Amino acid sequence: EVQLLESGGGLIQAGGSLRLSCAASGFMFNGYALSWVRQGPGKGLEWVSGISNSGVSTFYADSVKGRFTISRDNSRNMLYIEMKNLTVGDTAVYYCAKRDGAHWGQGTLVTVSS
């Protein structure tokens, strides 16, 4: 069974940093491009960042470019996103997912306070 399990969310002050992790199991991790997607309170889904299966290529939404860094460790089946200089606007549930959305984690809540 495919599982994606996010962790690392929490309450952080504006300007702070946080690293989210996503532990994957049940599929050939190094064969899939992955994404981070977020959903602010009462809002729709917003794609945040993506990474190729090898980790060589990374992609970012304009709203996080220069502040967020995506990475993966194919030896440990782990996906990460390092978030810096957080703002209130980054408050959201963050999901990891396969690029085609076939599988999603349960999400981890990041709350940025002013």
Add this chain to the structure above:
Amino acid sequence: DIQMTQSPSSVSASVGDRVSITCRASQGVSNYLAWFQQRPGKAPKSLIYAASTLQSGVPSKFSGSGSGTDFTLTISGLQPEDFATYYCQQYHTYPLTFGGGTKVDI
């Protein structure tokens, strides 16, 4: 960036109804189009990928069609558990983009 325009933004329906939701891409995405269902407080659930391929375990009352720029999700025989918000997403080109969502309620 490819814009995904989903319509309607909300639809009222009854149990047993058939509902269609459309998604239009600002440029062609071939068939790299997925549909998701999201219930309140839950993670999105994949329904369809490659525009028309049903995800494993998803009932056949869900169907998808289209290619290029125009896509449709149809839900037949609405049941209480189908009342949720539905999203489309293109995964043809980065940045990946989602439609704004369609809330299906009673």
